[in-house]
Amino acid sequence: MGSKKRWILLLAVMMVxxxxxxxxxxxxxxxxxxxxxxDGVTDIYDGPKILDYYSAAEPQTxxxxxxxxxxxxxxANMFSEGLLRSGKAxxxxxxGVAESFKVSDDGRVYTFKLRSDAKWMDGSPVxxxxxxxxxxxxxxxxxxxxxxxxxxxxxxxxxxxxxxxFLAEIDSTFKNLSEEQKDERVENMTEEELTxxxxxxxxxxxxxxxxxxxxxxxxxxxxxxxxxxxxTTMPVFAPVKETFYNERKAKGDYSLExxxxxxxxxxxxxxxxHNENFKLEKNPHYWNRDNINLDxxxxxxxxxxxxxxxxxKTGQLDGSAIQAKDIPEFTDIAVLEEYGLQTMVDxxxxxxxxxxxxxxxxxxxxxxxxxxxxxYAMDRESFVTKINLGDEPALGFVPTMxxxxxxxxxxxxGMRLFEDNQKEKAKEYLAQGLKELGLDKLPPIDMMxxxxxxxxxxxxxxxxxxxxxxxxxxxxxxxxSEQLTRLQKGDFHLASSxxxxxxxxxxxxxxxxxxxxxxNSGKYSNPEVDRLIRAAKTExxxxxxxxxxxxxxxxxxxxxxxxxxxxxxxxxxxxxxLTGVVNxxxxxxTDFYWADIDMNAKLAK
Amino acid sequence: MLRYIxxxxxxxxxxxxxxxxxxFGLMKILPGDPFNDPKLxxxxxxxxxxxxxxxxxxxxxxxxxxxxxxxxxxxxxLKFPGRSVTKMIQESFPKSFAxxxxxxxxxxxxxxxxxxxxxxxxxxxxxxxxIFIAIIGISVPSIVMGPILVYTxxxxxxxxxxxxxxxxxxxxxxxxxxxxxxxAFISRLMRTTTLEVLNQDYIVTAKSKGITKRKIVWSHxxxxxxxxxxxxxxxxxxxxxxxxxxxxxxxxxxxxxxYFVSTIFLKDYPMIMGIxxxxxxxxxxxxxxxxxxxxxxxxxxRVTGRRGR
Numbered sequence: 001m002g003s004k005k006r007w008i009l010l011l012a013v014m015m016v017x018x019x020x021x022x023x024x025x026x027x028x029x030x031x032x033x034x035x036x037x038x039d040g041v042t043d044i045y046d047g048p049k050i051l052d053y054y055s056a057a058e059p060q061t062x063x064x065x066x067x068x069x070x071x072x073x074x075x076a077n078m079f080s081e082g083l084l085r086s087g088k089a090x091x092x093x094x095x096g097v098a099e100s101f102k103v104s105d106d107g108r109v110y111t112f113k114l115r116s117d118a119k120w121m122d123g124s125p126v127x128x129x130x131x132x133x134x135x136x137x138x139x140x141x142x143x144x145x146x147x148x149x150x151x152x153x154x155x156x157x158x159x160x161x162x163x164x165x166f167l168a169e170i171d172s173t174f175k176n177l178s179e180e181q182k183d184e185r186v187e188n189m190t191e192e193e194l195t196x197x198x199x200x201x202x203x204x205x206x207x208x209x210x211x212x213x214x215x216x217x218x219x220x221x222x223x224x225x226x227x228x229x230x231x232t233t234m235p236v237f238a239p240v241k242e243t244f245y246n247e248r249k250a251k252g253d254y255s256l257e258x259x260x261x262x263x264x265x266x267x268x269x270x271x272x273x274h275n276e277n278f279k280l281e282k283n284p285h286y287w288n289r290d291n292i293n294l295d296x297x298x299x300x301x302x303x304x305x306x307x308x309x310x311x312x313k314t315g316q317l318d319g320s321a322i323q324a325k326d327i328p329e330f331t332d333i334a335v336l337e338e339y340g341l342q343t344m345v346d347x348x349x350x351x352x353x354x355x356x357x358x359x360x361x362x363x364x365x366x367x368x369x370x371x372x373x374x375x376y377a378m379d380r381e382s383f384v385t386k387i388n389l390g391d392e393p394a395l396g397f398v399p400t401m402x403x404x405x406x407x408x409x410x411x412x413x414g415m416r417l418f419e420d421n422q423k424e425k426a427k428e429y430l431a432q433g434l435k436e437l438g439l440d441k442l443p444p445i446d447m448m449x450x451x452x453x454x455x456x457x458x459x460x461x462x463x464x465x466x467x468x469x470x471x472x473x474x475x476x477x478x479x480x481s482e483q484l485t486r487l488q489k490g491d492f493h494l495a496s497s498x499x500x501x502x503x504x505x506x507x508x509x510x511x512x513x514x515x516x517x518x519x520n521s522g523k524y525s526n527p528e529v530d531r532l533i534r535a536a537k538t539e540x541x542x543x544x545x546x547x548x549x550x551x552x553x554x555x556x557x558x559x560x561x562x563x564x565x566x567x568x569x570x571x572x573x574x575x576x577x578l579t580g581v582v583n584x585x586x587x588x589x590t591d592f593y594w595a596d597i598d599m600n601a602k603l604a605k
Numbered sequence: 606m607l608r609y610i611x612x613x614x615x616x617x618x619x620x621x622x623x624x625x626x627x628x629f630g631l632m633k634i635l636p637g638d639p640f641n642d643p644k645l646x647x648x649x650x651x652x653x654x655x656x657x658x659x660x661x662x663x664x665x666x667x668x669x670x671x672x673x674x675x676x677x678x679x680x681x682x683l684k685f686p687g688r689s690v691t692k693m694i695q696e697s698f699p700k701s702f703a704x705x706x707x708x709x710x711x712x713x714x715x716x717x718x719x720x721x722x723x724x725x726x727x728x729x730x731x732x733x734x735x736i737f738i739a740i741i742g743i744s745v746p747s748i749v750m751g752p753i754l755v756y757t758x759x760x761x762x763x764x765x766x767x768x769x770x771x772x773x774x775x776x777x778x779x780x781x782x783x784x785x786x787x788x789a790f791i792s793r794l795m796r797t798t799t800l801e802v803l804n805q806d807y808i809v810t811a812k813s814k815g816i817t818k819r820k821i822v823w824s825h826x827x828x829x830x831x832x833x834x835x836x837x838x839x840x841x842x843x844x845x846x847x848x849x850x851x852x853x854x855x856x857x858x859x860x861x862x863x864y865f866v867s868t869i870f871l872k873d874y875p876m877i878m879g880i881x882x883x884x885x886x887x888x889x890x891x892x893x894x895x896x897x898x899x900x901x902x903x904x905x906x907r908v909t910g911r912r913g914r
Contacts, residue, residue: 058859061686068644141652143645160648183660256687274688274696275859302768303863304854306752310767311857313760481637481872502644519643 045599048295051578051592052318054302054311058275063255064238065134068143070589076235077588078280078297081265083112083131083217083232086587088594090350091403091504093229097126097239097264098217107224107540112217112232119285120241121263128212130239136205137240144236147503151228153209153220161204163189166197224540227403227505234503234587239264266292266593275301293580293596312573313339318597319574319581324389330573341573346390349570350585352399352509353498355447355462355563359524360490364442369433371560374494375418377426377469378462380566387461388454390571393420394564397553398506401585405546409506413550417557426469444472447494448486451477458565459496487521495521496565504586507536510552513561524561577601613896617889624885625878629670632877633663639683639872657683659874670878679882680875684868690879694861698846698883701853701860704769705846707780712787712845713838719788720795720834721827727800735792742789751782751855768857779856783849787841791834798830805829828902835902839895843887 059072064080067073077086083098098112118126138145139159149156163186167174170193177185189197209220221228231237244262245254253260258272266286271279280297282289300316302308305323312320322330322344329335330344355374357365364370380393392400395416404412419425434442449459459475466473473494478486486492499519501508511517514533515525529552536548556562570589574581577598582591638659640650654660658669673680679690723735755778759767766775802808803826811821848862861880868876 058685060684063686066686141649143649145649146646183655254687273859274693276700300768300857301859302857304857307768307855307857310755310760314763314767316767316770479870481635481641481870484641484643485637487643518647 045603047599049293049597049599050296050298050602051294051595051597052298052300052316053590053592054308054317054320055278055299056308056321057303058301061255062261062269062272064235064240065138065140065142066255067235073235074588074590075269075278075299076238077265077591077593078267079261079263079265079269079283080235080238081118082234082237082239083114084229085593086230086233086584086591088582088584088591090401090584090586091227091230093233096233097131098232101229107226107542108221110219110221110228112219114215114217115287116215117287118264119287120244121268121283121285123285124241126239126241126264128215128217130241131217131237132210132212133242133245134238134240135210137245138236142236144234144502147231147234147236151221151225151231153222154204154207158201158204158208161201163197166200167193170196223538224542224545226542226545227503230504267294267297277301292593294592297592312341315339318578318602319572322571322573324391324571327390327571330571336573340576342576343573345572345574345581345583346569347572347583347589348392348399348401348585349500349568349589350399350402351498351500351568352394352397353496353565353568354394354397355565356487356492356495356497357522357524357560357562358490358492358494359522359561363493364433364437364439364445365493365522367433367437368560369429369436370442371563373426373430373433373469374466374471375426375557375560375563376422376429377465377471378563378565379421379465380564381420383458383461384566387457388566388568391569392567394566395420397556397562397564398509399567399585402501402506402509403504404506405543409546409549412546413553417554421465423465423469430469430471442471444474445493446474446476447496448476448478448483448492449496450483451479455496462565490521490523492521497521498568501586506546506549506553507533510536510549510556513552513556522561524559526555526559526561529555529561575602610893610897613893617886617893620889621882621885625671625674625882626667628878628881629667632872632874633666635869635872637872639874641872674878674882679879682873682876684871684873684876690875693864693876694879694883697848697859697861697864700769700858701848701862702846704776704780704783704852704858704860705842705848707776708783708787708845709842711780711784712791712841715784715788716791717795717831717834719792721799721822721830723792723796724799724803724830725822732796735796739789739793742785742787745785746851747782747786747849748851748855750785751779751852754778754782755855775856779852779858782855783845783852787845790837790841794834794837795830798833799826802826802830831902832899835895835898839891840888843884843891847884847887 055071055075057069057071059067059075060069061067061072062075062079064076067076081096083096083101084093085096086092087094095115097114097118099115101110101112103110114126114128116125120126135148138148139155141159145159149159164174164182167182167185167189174182174185209218211218219228225231241262248254248260248262251260255261258269261269261272263269263283264286266283266288267280268283269278270281271277278297278299278301280299282292282295286292300311302311305321308317308320309322309326311317327344330341335341336343357371357374359366380395384391384393395418396410396414398409398413400410400415401408403409406412430442434440447459447463449455456475456477463473463475483495487495487497499509499512511533512519513524513526513529514520515523515530532548532552532555536545536552539545539548570583570585572581572583572590578595579598580595582594583589584591638654639657640653645653658666661669670680677691679694682688682690682693685693719735719738723732726732755767758765758778765778766772769775769779808821808825811825847865848858848860850862850866852858853860853862864876864880865884867873868880
């Protein structure tokens with residue numbers, strides 16, 4: 001009898017708990033609109049068009065001049081606008097604040113014509129001064145300041161003129177000071193010195209070849225740069241309104257909270273709950289507002305890919321990137337129908353993955369034939385069908401679909417610069433290499449890899465390929481920072497590496513193998529490669545400079561300077577009612593500028 | 606009592622200082638620096654290192670950090686430039702807390718109930734049931750349990766939200782996942798201590814005096830058996846309310862959990878320090894609280910009138 005009572009007690013406790021936890025349903029603050037779906041389908045909805053999407057991470061910063069991460073850039077593309085905007089195709093531009101631009105015959109001088117109806121979200125006009133102010137902020141050694149300083153005449157001199165340079169100029173004893181004393185001296189500059197220093201900076205700014213006359217901005221470049229228009233679409237080139245900047249800096253929230261963000265783009269950020277969500281609304285002063293269809297963008301911050309897929313399936317997101325392991329599921333038509341999804345979009349994210357060799361002395365990797373053996377032994381085709389589903393085997397360095405001269409670089413330079421999976425050839429190279437090194441057998445080689453499961457699976461696949469031709473490779477999983485430290489010190493045999501582009505020109509990849517590049521960790525050095533890279537960087541003829549780059553890439557493979565693995569392909573799927581989303585491999589990878597939503601279909605789901 | 610509390614607070618401060626110092630030391634031993642990103646050009650890196658004073662000697666950095674700490678300034682994050690560490694903790698802690706206290710309620714309610722009933726039904730069906738639950742709770746990690754629950758109740762059946770969206774109901778799955786391990790832990794502990802108490806002489810005496818079984822269980826067994834459980838509740842509570850990286854990821858909770866891991870990988874020094882100090886303070890505070898609660902519920906303490914340590 002007693003035990004019966006206890007059971008009742010237990011049940012009671014459980015029920016109370018369930019009530020406590022479940023009871024308070026309703027009373028929610030979710031923003032479902034048209035909460036009156038009587039029969040949904042027949043009602044005509046004419047409220048705002050609302051997108052439910054996500055940001056893959058909390059942005060590191062929304063200071064346009066400081067950003068370099070992908071989630072940051074996607075947001076910048078929504079709330080901010082440069083002279084030009086990134087267009088629908090990779091590397092293409094469309095008008096932004098500038099309604100048009102022209103370039104001089106020698107390709108060095110760009111003149112942008114600002115439109116008169118470009119406005120900030122408070123209705124004030126976007127002026128040339130706003131751009132110059134933004135560019136000066138950028139030239140403070142920000143992550144992407146090199147996109148200005150390496151191209152615009154005088155910009156690098158301006159950027160590199162710091163307090164220490166100033167003090168060395170006015171004080172002859174300064175250069176004899178120790179580093180610490182110098183720092184101390186800089187920290188204790190007098191008011192007068194600071195004023196003088198600022199005046200000197202202003203003077204140098206005058207030397208930077210950017211100027212405004214009327215509604216035109218003229219930018220003079222060091223050498224012809226066919227991709228310069230695209231650079232102006234990047235956040236580092238964005239305009240910043242000085243008064244807004246100063247005001248919010250004083251309040252301490254510039255770019256840190258929604259209140260500290262000024263918008264001249266299609267949407268403005270009205271809510272930013274850190275790590276949680278963004279809410280953007282159409283900017284009523286945006287010049288092209290009539291062609292912007294989405295009124296409200298609700299972006300949740302969701303770090304986990306699986307969670308995004310769950311949200312997509314339960315209808316809380318209007319689209320999502322799809323991870324490799326879910327590709328089979330989302331290529332299944334029945335699944336797409338069930339969730340009302342469009343066919344997947346496949347777009348390279350332009351990350352190229354490869355094996356980096358240490359070319360410094362005392363490792364067998366110095367021998368070209370050994371490197372070739374490693375490069376030819378790899379079976380990339382079976383790798384992308386078994387391990388990295390949906391990716392593309394890399395038989396070059398510059399990724400597939402990356403813009404070249406007129407078509408993609410790969411189409412122009414060759415889809416395959418060497419053949420995949422040539423075990424016999426690899427064995428021959430190995431034998432040849434061993435002979436040159438005077439060895440009977442290659443000592444085991446270490447390969448640095450990431451710590452993730454995926455990194456290990458990838459490496460294990462190639463490890464098998466190498467074992468097949470008699471090369472023993474030991475895998476060394478290391479934390480990212482430790483890998484970088486070793487790369488910088490040149491303390492490795494092989495490293496599994498990847499690189500994504502900073503700007504839409506193959507040079508962003510190829511220059512990694514210039515002997516002076518700080519990221520040339522293996523210290524690969526080929527004077528001919530260096531010469532061609534120099535030539536390309538100074539060549540004004542767009543076709544010629546591309547020719548130089550084809551040659552550079554070919555030389556890299558003649559030398560087996562690297563062993564490519566794969567080009568990463570990103571995959572997205574969107575609901576059927578969401579159309580016109582543009583996916584790109586560079587900059588803002590998902591762009592809703594041309595997107596539209598059929599709200600009736602969305603609400604009818 | 607007041608003197609005792611003051612004394613404990615002083616100890617707490619010293620403990621915090623020791624923890625902060627050790628963490629600072631360990632953090633600096635980690636290889637690399639926070640700006641170890643191949644995408645940053647050398648001049649940019651140098652500027653950042655200077656800007657955050659990382660070019661100074663370690664004792665200098667330590668002195669500066671402690672000075673700022675004394676003023677309650679935890680500094681700004683390196684990963685999220687300009688964002689104040691204090692504010693970041695302030696923003697994310699409530700979200701972990703919202704999950705944590707719910708998990709705590711579940712853990713304590715179910716843990717204690719299961720433990721007591723199992724002990725009272727020693728080696729009967731419910732006892733085995735509890736052991737079964739306990740084994741599952743302990744051996745199935747949340748990284749497995751979370752997705753299973755989400756997939757079943759969220760995606761497949763569509764009964765519950767798949768992430769925490771601010772609604773009450775959305776907290777059910779994550780707090781259940783978070784609580785499961787603790788339910789198991791508490792119920793096992795409670796079961797063992799209850800069994801122990803049941804065999805004590807005073808229980809036999811009480812029985813022989815003819816006191817009803819219900820009264821014995823309520824006023825003698827549970828009161829005595831619960832003591833060791835209360836001891837572990839403090840740190841457990843601190844652990845639950847500071848969040849779990851796995852659960853926060855699965856359920857998209859903007860909590861503190863992620864920072865425990867990511868800040869170390871990113872070498873976000875001020876964040877590492879801030880999180881450590883915050884967590885240490887929480888643990889110390891919760892232990893102190895438990896000590897005080899102890900004074901109220903422990904029958905032995907009251908009988909002997911023992912005060913503190």
